[in-house]
Amino acid sequence: MIEGMVALYIFMLAGFTGYEVIAKVPAILHTPLMSGSNFVHGIVLVGAMVALGHADSLLGQIIGVIGVALGAGNAAGGYVVTDRMLDMFKSSKD
Amino acid sequence: MDIIKLLVDVSYFAAIFLFIMGLKRMAHPKTAASGIKWAGAGMVVATLATFAYPGVIDNTTNLILIIAGTLVGTVLAWVTGKRVEMTDMPQMIALYNGMGGGAAGAISAIELFKGGEHAPVIMVLAVLGGIIGTVSFSGSLIAWAKLDGRIKGVLRFKGIQAFNGLTFLATLALGGYIAFAHGDATVVTAFFVLALFFGVMMTLPIGGADMPVVISLYNAFTGLAVAFEGFVLGNPAMIIAGTIVGSAGSLLTALMADAMNRSVANVLFSNFGEVSGGEAAEYDGEMKSIELADAAIQMAYAEKVIIVPGYGMAVAQAQHKIWELVQVLREKNVTVKFAIHPVAGRMPGHMNVLLAEAGVPYDIIYDLDEINNEFATADVAMVIGANDVVNPVAKDDPSSPIYGMPVLNVDEAKNVIIVKRGQGAGFSGIQNKLFFLDNSRMLYGDAQAVANDLIANAKEF
Numbered sequence: 223m224i225e226g227m228v229a230l231y232i233f234m235l236a237g238f239t240g241y242e243v244i245a246k247v248p249a250i251l252h253t254p255l256m257s258g259s260n261f262v263h264g265i266v267l268v269g270a271m272v273a274l275g276h277a278d279s280l281l282g283q284i285i286g287v288i289g290v291a292l293g294a295g296n297a298a299g300g301y302v303v304t305d306r307m308l309d310m311f312k313s314s315k316d
Numbered sequence: 317m318d319i320i321k322l323l324v325d326v327s328y329f330a331a332i333f334l335f336i337m338g339l340k341r342m343a344h345p346k347t348a349a350s351g352i353k354w355a356g357a358g359m360v361v362a363t364l365a366t367f368a369y370p371g372v373i374d375n376t377t378n379l380i381l382i383i384a385g386t387l388v389g390t391v392l393a394w395v396t397g398k399r400v401e402m403t404d405m406p407q408m409i410a411l412y413n414g415m416g417g418g419a420a421g422a423i424s425a426i427e428l429f430k431g432g433e434h435a436p437v438i439m440v441l442a443v444l445g446g447i448i449g450t451v452s453f454s455g456s457l458i459a460w461a462k463l464d465g466r467i468k469g470v471l472r473f474k475g476i477q478a479f480n481g482l483t484f485l486a487t488l489a490l491g492g493y494i495a496f497a498h499g500d501a502t503v504v505t506a507f508f509v510l511a512l513f514f515g516v517m518m519t520l521p522i523g524g525a526d527m528p529v530v531i532s533l534y535n536a537f538t539g540l541a542v543a544f545e546g547f548v549l550g551n552p553a554m555i556i557a558g559t560i561v562g563s564a565g566s567l568l569t570a571l572m573a574d575a576m577n578r579s580v581a582n583v584l585f586s587n588f589g590e591v592s593g594g595e596a597a598e599y600d601g602e603m604k605s606i607e608l609a610d611a612a613i614q615m616a617y618a619e620k621v622i623i624v625p626g627y628g629m630a631v632a633q634a635q636h637k638i639w640e641l642v643q644v645l646r647e648k649n650v651t652v653k654f655a656i657h658p659v660a661g662r663m664p665g666h667m668n669v670l671l672a673e674a675g676v677p678y679d680i681i682y683d684l685d686e687i688n689n690e691f692a693t694a695d696v697a698m699v700i701g702a703n704d705v706v707n708p709v710a711k712d713d714p715s716s717p718i719y720g721m722p723v724l725n726v727d728e729a730k731n732v733i734i735v736k737r738g739q740g741a742g743f744s745g746i747q748n749k750l751f752f753l754d755n756s757r758m759l760y761g762d763a764q765a766v767a768n769d770l771i772a773n774a775k776e777f
Contacts, residue, residue: 229547275371304342
């Protein structure tokens, strides 16, 4: 789907994007942001779904279903705790 | 290029856009709350689109397993995430992060157990993603258990670093063998067992106070593992989202270590906290205590009060009472500000979360850099449950183990009130010179009870 050098370019640019997004963040948001980035790598769920969908052995299915459950847990848990934390940040002008 | 495949591609593209926009919004206090919702929408789009991914729904058994696994993982994590206390947030993040690492490891395992289906480059990426994801999985579980108080103390023995180094090399060697010579199921199993073991052994020697840095590091690890497995599966959403988290997480880890005046390598490989300061310096003079009523008068008649909260305040669940006290003072036209040290709480920003939970608006909460010059103009600085981060020896005593660590200039305030349970030293075992200064007064007691009594007293003036 993505070939050689193009993959490398994507890797580099995404790396800089991640750096830039975090670089100017005030310390008060470090914990929610770590939690938010923790949620974003919950995207591993889609990979686990694809891997399990193509599983052709019992072992593959067992590992696959564990992977899918773990990935879903990462995404759902990461979302809930980040949302709860960020919901509490209020300005005195609000 | 059929229409279904186009639909998947467009959905992944939209998901990545939503992730980046979401993270960007999360980087500003005003837009932060909506940021996670953008990212959440991206996740839903990507997940739904994956059902249309070529081959995913071809096998009915696998499809049922996918739906069942997703439901079980989602429900369990959702319920636990809703219930967790804000003070326990760091270990919960560790747990969810470990799950992501485990999922990346599982993808790697499925690919590697299939044998050599891929080109060598892809096999190398599958192996690397497998190591990193698996280490993040077992390491995060240990970090969670430590912060949650399920594992106490640290495991250290002579030569543990050499032992861990050898374990890591053995894991790499097995991985290389699998990537280039296509090892059988036994070799692949041994590879993952070793990687799991390495994650455990690498995390066990690290003290609880350093755990946030480690969790942040494992967060970056998981991101990188997800990106590598994304290359294996040819999945752009995983590649980009994983890489972004990998680099953002690395930067966050470095920022956290910086705030503690340590390097990441020092956190991982030193035995900090084992030799607690050697011979602790003794200071002339004694700690002087203050009566509740006097402390309340000082604060009620002050022009400016700066409150320095530490994790001890959160443990005592005193943040709500402190905010009540602040409101009483503000009615008396006292300017009140909160000063937060970068490592207050259990990770940077954790204290802000705990104060926000109590209802404290974020615009009276200041970082070390923003407020450190203001202590000199403060009538009262009140320290609650913080210790090493206000110790002036970090500024003027080169022989101190914490020398060079940035500290809050609490000692410059006209009056310093230190709310403390007893006379013990901080987690580093270092005596706090602040407590012995002429302008310092100790207010002994449980932080919540003290705050409660201060409210009652302050109202009378």
